Amino acid sequence: MTDVQDLLPCPEPVRFLDETGTAVQPSEQAAARGYAMPETEALVEVYNAMVLGRRFDAQATALTKQGRLAVYPSSRGQDACQVAPVLALREDDWFFPTYRDSMALITRRIDPVEALTLLRGSWHCGYDPQATRTAPQCTPLATQVPHAAGAAYGLRRRGTDALALCFIGDGGTSEGDFHEGLNFAAVYDAPAVFLVQNNKYAISVPLAKQTRAPALAYKGVGYGIRSEQVDGNDPAAVLAVTRAAYEHARAGHGPVLIEAHTYRMEAHTNADDATRYRTPDEVDEWTGRDPIVRLQAYLTAQGALTEAMVQEARERAEDFAADLRTRMSAEPEVDPMDLFEHVLAEPTPQLREQAEMVRDELRMTEATR
């Protein structure tokens, strides 16, 4: 029998840096789990990726205002969760993102234009999931959880020690697929790590209306899954906890559920008005817990981050954003006939007929132009 103590999350979220970026002693339970402050080189990498990610996120928001994107769900404020777990992945691991995880996609080195294809509206998924080992961003809530369980089990069957990382939001933990996916992962000892970004709101519905659980991390225990909660705005703790989870999964000990306590600084999307359901005071409070500010303070105090390095990170991010702006300012090339591609490998005769009809319609439109 598994000792339930091995499964239970730490009673308080694991934290390595306080809100000012000062290193704090991890709790006794966190220390017992063997979480270690990551080396500064890795944290500098996380810092650089967060600076890049946030600039990308701001650029995507701006592109939405300019009408270049149909919609954009920002993850500003969740930067540590978007970046650290993805940087710690290997290339042969699978990653299962949601619609809010565009920042994580570019951290996975997916081309930003391809990452934004869904939100630009020129196709559903712009990148190659096989080549990037990244599933299409999942818009239905929690349906990616059993996918990750299946892919992770598949990896185990292939005899590799690769794993599947699955992102999910707090609202998604109420969906049936969350529970079924966790249960499958547990039953088949699938090397899957499920990371809940608890950003406190499912669009407008606060966590208190979503669950009576003491913390979402406790939901793993019922499935026999090792569970943990972490300060999601502490990049050092997020990295340490996800690394430990990956080790657990790679070693064949089964899945891990992590709840990262964070906050969505922007509204749900550009189409949402967050002032209808939360106060400016609450938002201010979380501004004071900014993951980039915290890590910058820590690394600077450690002497691992110089003003020049900060400047360099910002410049890289500006270049990245400028390049994205340029590429996104061109109208996307779309061909209506592509709609008939990839419905089935072998289109049905009925679909071929419809394709002919549309081809004729397009010819007529072209002729009368």
Add this chain to the structure above:
Amino acid sequence: MSEITFAQALNRALRDALTADENVLVFGEDVGRLGGVFRITDGLTRDFGEERCFDTPLAEAGIAGFAVGLAMEGFRPVIEMQFDAFSYPAFEQVVSHIAKMRNRTQGRLPMPIVIRMPYAGGIGGVEHHCDSSEGYYAHTPGLQVVTPATPADAYSLLREAIDNPDPVVFMEPKVAYWSKADLELPVRTEPFGTAVVRREGTDVTLVTYGPQLATALKAAEVAAAEEDWSVEVVDLRTIVPFDDETVAASVRKTGRCVVLSEAAGFGGVGGEVAARIGERCFHSLAAPVLRVSGLDIPYPPPILEHTHLPGVDRILDTIARLQWDDQPDTTHLAGTSAGRVGA
């Protein structure tokens, strides 16, 4: 040649597929040691191991979603939904992911998944065990919907489904599980997208599929013996892809058509078939295409199911309404001025 049941043919198809490709995995509820509630997976775990054929937790969405992840890793999952009506928890996974994944990813993430499910009634099942759910799946682009009605097709279509690069909802008529044929397996019958004329006729075409094929053939026999009608019976075999050509050729030849399906009629596959025939064969038709279907009611309790199920009489009564004497059919005029009493 030996006598083989429909269920045995399915079992053999799974065996041969498991042997042919090590990426084929069979999983679902009770498919392991028990061999499935209808014994379709009988002995597979014993002969191929727990790795290849395994029981899952009791969660249909989980089963379907797990299959998506395994397909991403290059496996070819053959999953079982224990009964038609128990497949509904998996509906979102089937419709939003399995059906769309190839399209969403521009062909980069195909989903070679077979979703097997026993369907339809006629076996005295209690509620939630007898639904005809083919219409839901046929209406979803990206899915192929296949429903064999003979042991040879059971084998061949299942093998083809497992080899197919895209998802197949493989609907097994429960009422046919124990039907028998003299067969040499393996056998290959006509491929997906091919309807087959099961009985030749000259007066009227009876188009059907799956659980109603046996009833259709019986009706054709009675029609010949008692009414002197020569009924041609067409078995669709695959609803998607649909074989317009074979169906239209038959109707153009006979000039009359009845579409027979067990599902409730409104908004169903039968209506689609009837519309397609109308669009293609108008000038060959001596009468409107009529439908015979189950009633538009939730599947009834077993003692009453024969009132619901289309039977020989309902089929013959419908054939009789095909304007043989050039008189208009007044069945549907009730409630209009022409049909009102005293009008």
